[in-house]
Amino acid sequence: MSQLFDFLVPAALLAVLIALGAGLYALFRGGDFGRSWSNKLMRLRVLLQFIAVIVLVAAAFWWRKGV
DSSP, rough: OOOHHHHHHEEEEHHHHHHHHHHHHHHHOOOOHHHHHHHHHHHHHHHHHHHHHHHHHHHHHHHHHHH
């Protein structure tokens, strides 16, 4: 299970970083692309942050148990 968290933690954080970068790009690009995508990408970022926090808490709980 520890190996699973070794993969999930960086993957979750990378997913948040990618969504943030894409959202900021859409926000600053503007135009039709910015209007249609920036808010959607920032909502996706919030969802991915929630998932990342759950993964981090689960990993901390697992590692604290000493398993």
